[in-house]
Amino acid sequence: MAQPVAVEGRRARNQAVRRKRVLEAAMALAAAGGYEAVQMRDVAEGADVALGTLYRYFPSKDQLLVAALGEWASTLERRLKQKPPAGATAADRVIDVLRRASRALEREPRVTGAMVTALSSPDPDAAATKNEVYETLRAIISGAIGGAAVDSPDEVVRVLGYVWFAALVSWVGGMAAAGLMADELEVAARLLLR
Amino acid sequence: MAQPVAVEGRRARNQAVRRKRVLEAAMALAAAGGYEAVQMRDVAEGADVALGTLYRYFPSKDQLLVAALGEWASTLERRLKQKPPAGATAADRVIDVLRRASRALEREPRVTGAMVTALSSPDPDAAATKNEVYETLRAIISGAIGGAAVDSPDEVVRVLGYVWFAALVSWVGGMAAAGLMADELEVAARLLLR
DNA sequence: CGCGAAAGTAGAACGAGTTGCAGTTTCTTG
DNA sequence: CAAGAAACTGCAACTCGTTCTACTTTCGCG
Numbered sequence: 001m002a003q004p005v006a007v008e009g010r011r012a013r014n015q016a017v018r019r020k021r022v023l024e025a026a027m028a029l030a031a032a033g034g035y036e037a038v039q040m041r042d043v044a045e046g047a048d049v050a051l052g053t054l055y056r057y058f059p060s061k062d063q064l065l066v067a068a069l070g071e072w073a074s075t076l077e078r079r080l081k082q083k084p085p086a087g088a089t090a091a092d093r094v095i096d097v098l099r100r101a102s103r104a105l106e107r108e109p110r111v112t113g114a115m116v117t118a119l120s121s122p123d124p125d126a127a128a129t130k131n132e133v134y135e136t137l138r139a140i141i142s143g144a145i146g147g148a149a150v151d152s153p154d155e156v157v158r159v160l161g162y163v164w165f166a167a168l169v170s171w172v173g174g175m176a177a178a179g180l181m182a183d184e185l186e187v188a189a190r191l192l193l194r
Numbered sequence: 195m196a197q198p199v200a201v202e203g204r205r206a207r208n209q210a211v212r213r214k215r216v217l218e219a220a221m222a223l224a225a226a227g228g229y230e231a232v233q234m235r236d237v238a239e240g241a242d243v244a245l246g247t248l249y250r251y252f253p254s255k256d257q258l259l260v261a262a263l264g265e266w267a268s269t270l271e272r273r274l275k276q277k278p279p280a281g282a283t284a285a286d287r288v289i290d291v292l293r294r295a296s297r298a299l300e301r302e303p304r305v306t307g308a309m310v311t312a313l314s315s316p317d318p319d320a321a322a323t324k325n326e327v328y329e330t331l332r333a334i335i336s337g338a339i340g341g342a343a344v345d346s347p348d349e350v351v352r353v354l355g356y357v358w359f360a361a362l363v364s365w366v367g368g369m370a371a372a373g374l375m376a377d378e379l380e381v382a383a384r385l386l387l388r
Numbered sequence: 389c390g391c392g393a394a395a396g397t398a399g400a401a402c403g404a405g406t407t408g409c410a411g412t413t414t415c416t417t418g
Numbered sequence: 419c420a421a422g423a424a425a426c427t428g429c430a431a432c433t434c435g436t437t438c439t440a441c442t443t444t445c446g447c448g
Contacts, residue, residue: 011415011425035316040405050427052407061405113316120314122229122307124368131369152385159382162360163353169363170356174318175325188353191346192385205395205445212396234435244397246438255435 019057021047023068027111030065034110035117038065059125065118066129072115073136076101080143090148091193095186097144098164102182105168109178116172119165137161145193156192163188213251215241217262221305224259228304229311232259253319259312260323266309267330270295274337284342285387289380291338292358296376299362303372310366313359331355339387350386357382 025046029038040061044054058064080097087093105112119130138161145153167184170176176184219240223232234255238248252258274291281287299306313324332355339347361378364370370378 009416014414015425036404039403050429052409052428053426055406056425059406117316120316120363120367122311122314122363122367127368130367134369152381155381155385158378159357159385162357162364162378162382165363166356166360169314169316169359173314173316173324174321175328184352184356187349188356191349191353203446208444209395230434233433245399245436247396249436250395253436 015057018047018049018053022049022054022057022064023071026064026068030068030111030114031108032110035065035114037110038114060123062118062121062123063126063129065115066126066133069115069119070129070133070136073133073140076104077136077140077143080140084146085144089193090145090150091189093144093146093148094141094160094189094193097140098185098189099182101140102185106178106181112168113172116168120169134161134165137164150193159192160185160188209251212241212243212247216243216248216251216258217265220258220262224262224305224308225302226304229259229308231304232308254317256312256315256317257320257323259309260320260327263309263313264323264327264330267327267334270298271330271334271337274334278340279338283387284339284344285383287338287340287342288335288354288383288387291334292379292383293376295334296379300372300375306362307366310362314363328355328359331358344387353386354379354382 022043026038026043028046029042038061040054041051043064044051047054054064058067085093085096085100087096118126119133138157141160141164142153142157145157150156164185167176167181171178171181216237219237220232222240223236232255234248235245237258238245241248248258252261279287279290279294281290312320313327332351335354335358336347336351339351344350358379361370361375365372365375
């Protein structure tokens with residue numbers, strides 16, 4: 001009589017649900033008050049989960065927020081696959097993508113701030129998760145370059161990834177105004193893809 | 195009978211001494227155990243200063259460490275003025291400078307880690323101090339380019355500054371091996387200064 | 389000199405990330 | 419269906435950055 005246990009069993013499904021609830025609770029808090037407002041006790045309460053459980057899912061606050069950023073980046077990547085960037089040259093397409101991304105990030109400055117803060121944290125336990133995020137960001141840039149003939153595309157992509165990250169940190173750290181970020185990225189893209 | 199109060203009076207001199215003691219204590223702790231080992235109570239004790247006094251000099255741990263990085267960068271800049279980088283082209287000189295700097299930073303990984311962690315912290319109160327550090331780093335790159343004819347030198351310098359910062363953070367965050375940092379910088383310099 | 393403000397001291401107290409623990413619930417599996 | 423392991427819960431406790439308080443010392447200046 002056992003229902004065919006769809007995929008992965010009931011436990012896994014419940015865990016996926018919990019995980020999502022946790023991430024949503026964290027985002028809600030981040031939207032309201034940024035990094036410092038994402039307090040682990042509050043996240044636990046908001047997700048209706050015990051503090052210990054929260055820590056079982058995400059071993060630290062930074063890993064939680066980096067994971068959230070990972071979801072965001074994956075979503076962006078998916079959307080870009082469906083609606084590829086416009087532009088005749090590789091530089092134009094890269095700039096288009098980065099501007100779109102920047103606009104989205106700037107729309108929720110506190111959320112972005114929280115996630116980027118976590119991304120730049122030194123926590124070595126989060127290194128693997130952080131790398132995935134970087135990987136996705138690079139894939140996004142790479143996709144924008146597409147098949148265009150570019151000198152050493154991998155190197156260009158890596159350098160652009162660095163610039164993207166640094167620009168985000170500068171903005172979040174209050175060292176650069178919001179609009180600047182996209183402009184700096186455009187400058188870098190034009191220099192590297194000329 | 196009053197001794198001619200050299201410069202700036204006795205108070206200012208004592209404060210300069212205290213400040214230096216604090217920075218030295220912080221560096222000693224950082225050398226031993228990195229960012230987390232730089233605990234404000236221990237810094238205060240090591241510098242033979244009360245905790246409250248420490249906070250009067252440096253309003254936060256991050257500002258303390260960023261200030262330390264600022265000293266390091268200024269020293270490097272001074273040294274480079276005396277012994278300018280070797281190399282025929284701008285790219286070669288920039289690479290030489292960045293390699294020298296990287297080697298120095300990699301020699302004390304824990305100290306570097308502590309300082310870079312602070313530099314990438316989002317604390318907006320530290321923005322001014324952080325900007326000074328960036329300014330110095332850019333000046334160093336700029337000096338290496340020197341008078342060479344380069345397209346949009348300011349933009350190139352800014353982008354290289356971003357890459358330098360991001361490479362440091364990657365290394366410190368455990369996402370890239372030590373030697374890699376200098377190599378990535380070389381790649382970026384060659385791409386931007388070709 | 390001698391006073392008053394600024395700077396320093398010791399130490400308690402608060403907040404938030406993280407950990408540990410004892411007891412309960414929920415799955416999976418045989 | 420009956421373990422029994424793994425996952426959860428609620429909560430106390432610990433750490434370390436930061437703040438606050440009450441008191442003392444030091445220095446520049448009239």
